[in-house]
Amino acid sequence: MNSLILASQSPRRRELLAQLGYEFACLPANIDESELADETPEQYVERLAREKAQYIANDQSDTTIILGSDTCVVQDGCILGKPENQQQCLTHLAMLSGRSHLVLTAIAVVQGSLIKSMVISTEVEFKQLTQCEMLNYWRTGEPKDKAGSYGIQGIAGQFVKRITGSYSAVVGLPLCETTQLLAEFGLNSALQQPDDQ
Template structure:
């Protein structure tokens, strides 16, 4: 009997990536306050949230269940860029990223009973120069509204990205290599690893 796996997220992107790795799992989203704490660094913030998401769900289940939590932040300088609440917000964020390099920091956390582990992955993303028109047209597509940093690399905004250094899947929301390593360490088998 393989260990039961729960993904503490309702993100369709994370779900797709975990399916791509060949895992059987159920999604149970964690509802948390995602406010950034004073003086909290981006790496600490995503690690804390990933662990909190996994932890809050793990408490509801038996100790043989592994819960995977994840959190992704888009970071420019030391600013954590959230989801845009309006077109004005989207313009501010994407003008900031335009023509510059930013980081996408993703944390994954696994919790099983008393055991917990967190891995943080950082990827550098280079954006092309964006015009105000391009940003407005992009907003009209509806894509940036629910995305940290006001863009989704796997969607229309992929054309804004000149280059990345690091994990592409981490920018989408779940670093594939690190996730497979972490789950393997917790004894979770995928269809790729089963005999």
């Protein structure tokens, strides 16, 4: 049986992949996440997912399957990364307040010389946020390691009025598309296992 490695240390991605019933190991992919000139957000997030998977694949056998993923929040064509400080977090949240934005999550699977990837786009609408809400949210510590300065699965879930697309993709790993992509490499989720009885 082929082994599976998740190219991530993200507890959220680990929990989502485990939810599907796969057995896997986790290894962090140490890559440069800087944006390239003239790169669209879609190209950026897909490139990072592919580079993460390839980084781990370079040290594995050709039978090992590696899953890489990356998520970014996009508003007005700009990628909102992880906030470096309180002011950047407040700027991000002010840009998202009372508006819709896109969350792009890319997944990439590598096995030997074969690589496949896709980008899932989800629209998220925030309610109007007060300065007090934004500041108090920063003080919880939750935004500090989150793209776009928020985590939909946490305290910031109360900011979300509407979501169009994949909730799990916003959290960090689109469940439907991940099972489809891994199945193309011969790995089935718990529900896809054939009945031997």
